[in-house]
Amino acid sequence: MADNSLWTVLITALTVLGSASAWRFYEKRALKKEKDEDFIKIDCRERISKMEVLLQESSKEKDEMRATILRLTEQVAQLTVKVEFLQKENAELLREIKNSLQ
Secondary structure (H helix, E strand, O other): OHHHHHHHHHHHHHHHHHHHHHHHHHHHHHHHHHHHHHHHHHHHHHHHHHHHHHHHHHHHHHHHHHHHHHHHHHHHHHHHHHHHHHHHHHHHHHHHHHHHHO
């Protein structure tokens, strides 16, 4: 009988020690998983804020480029009118020179 209770005490002690070790293992595992999830959340927040800044800068650049394109389009139109005027004037001067030489 004493032999039986000794085995019971040993098995109970091993079970208690094993369950305490298992509990610590799962607790550490849960803490690690939580830290990993927190890291991912923080990383995502940082990336989102960087992307928002880049998007705002891109929007400003787009507006500046649009204004530059409009200004250049206006200048091209003015130069086109000047070239057409100068071509007509050049053609008239050539006709006058031809007429004066004849």
